[in-house]
Amino acid sequence: MEKTRTIGALGGVGCLPVQERLWRYLKSQRIHPALLLVGPGKEVKYQVAKGMxxxxxxxEKSxxxxxxxxxxxxxxxxxxHPDVFLFKEDGEEGLKIEVIREMIGQMRVSPIEGPHKICVIEEAHRMNSAAANAFLKTLEEPGEGRYFVLTSSQSGSILPTVLSRCIEFTFRPEDDELTLSPELDKKFREILLAALETKNFSHLTSALVEKDEALIFLQFLQSEIYQCLLAKESGKTTNSVFRSLQPHDLTMKFDSVVTLEGQLRSNANYGLMIESLMRQQFSGV
Ligand SMILES: [Zn+2]
Known part of the structure; x- marks a missing residue:
């Protein structure tokens, strides 16, 4: 268990290698003014952008x-937040020129609280060409402390001139597959199912023999929730135990599990912490 996956708090989708890269990038470098998050999982990418x-x-950044x-x-x-602009795709006509003009105007004005201003544009490939061209000018000279985070499930449809100004981070579903030994996988599935059925969460935590195993269990839980989220967002049927939950709910629960994983690393009483999480988040599953 050498690998730390604390990047999770960046948006609640912590176990993806791509997010570790993103995290390291944010911490260690001068941040490029335009970042593009590409891949499946629309809500996941949006939450990551918000996390950024x-x-x-x-x-209180640690x-x-x-x-x-x-x-x-x-x-x-x-x-x-007055310096954070979030443009969610509306699902119908894509991003219109009026919306982009408004965003460009807002991003030109100095930050209200400072020192940054950040604009998130969801499903950026849905900008029509007029909007993309207007946006391009802003990307060429974004201004001090201005950051754009674009998300897209089809980066191939983004104007190449916009694409070439972005640093791209690709989310792949297979990144998230956690490799466990068959025995551990079976054990985790059994104790999770039993706990969800009986709501006896203290039994679950007593089955986790030590802190390292508890940490792997939390990663297993993240992976299960995330796979279910990806299936739901891509319209696939899934037999996941979490299939009754809506994507937003799955994202929130994922976030709680990731946060707990971070806390657990610096706290000895893992049993109580997991039991409390299970009670709060999963009693209704
Ligand atoms: Zn804070």
Whole structure:
């Protein structure tokens, strides 16, 4: 268990190698003004983009994550921070030129609270060409402290001139497959199923023999939730135990599990912590 996966707090989808790369990138370099998150899982990428905004603005940032609790983190979560612009795709006509013009205008103005301004554009390939061309000019000279995070499930449809100005991070579903020994996989599945059926979560935690195993169990749980989320978002049927949950709910639960994994690494009482998480998040499954 050498691998740390604390990047999770970046948006609640912590076990993906791509996010480790993103995390390291945010921490260690001058951040490029335009980042593109590509791959399946629309909501997942959106949450990661929001997590990046939290990371930039968090007042209680630790070495590994944003806190999720400070005023900035909370306002970004509620999508009411004055320096964070989030454009969600509406599912119908794509991103219109008027929306992009408004965004460009907002990004030109100095940050209200500073020092950054960040704009997230979901499913950026859905910008029509007029919108993409208007946006391109902003990307060429984004201005000090301005960051754009684009997400897309079809980067091939993004204007090449826009694409060439972005640093791309690709999310792949297979990145998320956690490799466990068949015995451990069987054990985790059994104790999870039993716990969800009986709601006896203390039995589950007593079956996890030590902290390392508890940490792997949490990664297993993340992987199961994430696979279910990907299946749902791509319209596939799934026999996951979490199939009754909506994507938003899955993302929230994923976030809780990832957060707990981070906390657990610095706390000895793993049994109680997992039991409390299971009670809070999974009693209704
Ligand atoms: Zn914070």
């Amino acid at each position: 905004a939290k990371f930039l603005f968090c007042r 070495k590994n994550a944003f806190c999720g609790e400070c005023n900035n983190c909370k306002r970004i979560e509620k999508e009411i």
